[in-house]
Amino acid sequence: MESIRARALTGARVASDRLSRRRWLQIGIAGGSGAAIITSGCLSEDESAGSDDERDGGPNSGEESEESEAVERTLSSENDRDGDDGWKPRVSPSERPEHVEHLIEGYTGETSVLxxxxxxxxxxxxxxxxxxxxxxxxxxxxxxGGRLTTTIPSSGDSRGTDQPIPEPDPETGEVACDWDVTDVLEVPVDWLSGLYLARFVLTSGPEAGTSTTHPFVVRPHPDRDPAVLVQLPLATAxxxxxxxxxxxxxxxxxxxxxNVVSHDRPYVNEVTFHLNYAVHLLRFLEQEGYDVAYVCDSDVHRDPSLVENQGVVLSAGHDEYWSRPQRLAFQRAVDAGSNVGFFGANIAYWQVRYENDARSMVxxxxxxxxxxxxxxxxxxxxxxxxxPECELLGVQGWGAGLYNFPNFTVQEDAMDHPWMANTGFEPGDEILAVVGPEWDWVRDDCPPPGEYTNFFHYEExxxxxxxxxxxxxxxxAYNSEAGGTVFSAGTLGYTRAIDPDPDWNRGWPYVRVREYAPSIADPDPRLQEFTRNLLDDFVNSSR
Known part of the structure; x- marks a missing residue:
């Protein structure tokens, strides 16, 4: 078996030239009209999205110019558009159901759409x-960190509907709403794959301005063949x-x-509370210009070939709850020689089943x-x-520090690995407050299934x-028998350390971590370069 240290980085890349990376990594899709067709409240006719000047001057609310219809859309051109930070968490997150005020809330009929x-x-x-x-x-x-793609309705506001809050099922505890549809979005054919966030905003009444959110995923257009596929953990959320x-x-x-939870219900908190580890990763990927597309866990459950046929697959963040078809799909991808990265910890920990067309999770x-x-x-x-997780990830856990995050130490035996090139890491260097709030380790009773390199270690x-x-x-990282590479970050804190501007996330546990480790307000440039090397190698050596 080829030693993982012997695998050379392929393709020229100058570390400081981010635009160069974008040019050789991206694949675009043909742009369409981009108009978001929406039906809202009691409207009976389709309405197209407003212009850039509508809705308080909100940028790019779903529309494209005629010129853009003939231009290929890429992730680079998408991220060059005007952004809007209205997606960011507005309140201190709480998971407790007693904190829900039920002023305005909502959910989507699907976790993902094309x-x-x-x-x-x-x-x-x-x-x-x-x-x-x-x-x-x-x-x-x-x-x-986000772009306002459309507002529903495109002009005016929707009239509220008071819908019933259901009681939990007496047998399973499942809380599943059976509400009336209030609004419909016809997803434009040229919307790029990504994690989208619907923010429901009160526009009248004594609590005007109050809002809650709900996520959904836009899967890649069928004509796209992305270099990197990212699985987002909506099941864990x-x-x-x-x-x-x-x-x-x-x-x-x-x-x-x-024992059963439903996607047919709102969220208690700003949903980024449990998706934030994945959001940190996608911000890094999109700033760097990697050609990525996104799916969620139930997508892979329904169609395992999404992963099995992909050369590079990443699991993002706190990806704890998987179905058996998901788990087997990732194993088949590894066995076929795919490069697979697990950017988190506590991954593939609980086996679940889906029911009701994957709206219920058991x-x-x-x-x-x-x-x-x-x-x-x-x-x-x-x-x-x-x-066991270790047979796929090479590590297994879990350790936990809640809001106490130890440091990773750079391992001397890893220094000659190509992914360490130009990072500035030296043996014994520390990556501060990155191990937490949950983490995994190499088990003596279940070692990695191939020759491996241990890059960073925390000693209990x-x-x-x-x-x-x-x-x-x-x-x-370990070498699979089929010639691919599997990387496991071993900690949930990894993705925050590579986010180009991680301090948007000041919720738990980071509000406590910042008290003794203020450096986490900034990314670690050494770990960012390590991750670039890793991903560049993944893309250039993929099957």
């Missing part, structure tokens, strides 16, 4: 109030969501946690014996159903911080 699809919104607020929906695409956008009084967790449930976490299915599809820990017991679940932490 360009050209229809997306239904279900919004609830007081009958006497009005609202609008601002739809943002998240990316880099010269630091704004939903697992922690306590809206309606139930989640898969004690601390976000009223009474016993549920996971009998702590009552496995009550799961009505007791074969290999039984929910619970993957390691308990014959698929060497930190002065109080660690809730003490354990080592490791960031590694």
């Amino acid at each position: 360009p050209g699809d229809s997306l239904e919104f279900y919004v609830r607020t007081d009958d006497d109030w009005t609202y609008r929906i601002d739809v943002y695409r998240l990316g880099w956008y010269d630091g704004d 939903q697992a922690y969501n306590g809206w309606g009084g139930k989640s898969l967790y004690d601390h976000t449930s009223e009474g016993e946690p549920a 996971c009998y976490k702590h009552t496995v014996e009550d799961d009505p299915i007791q074969d290999e599809r039984r929910t619970g820990l993957f390691r308990d159903v014959g698929l 017991g060497t930190s002065d911080l109080e660690i809730e679940r003490p354990a080592d932490a490791d960031a590694i």
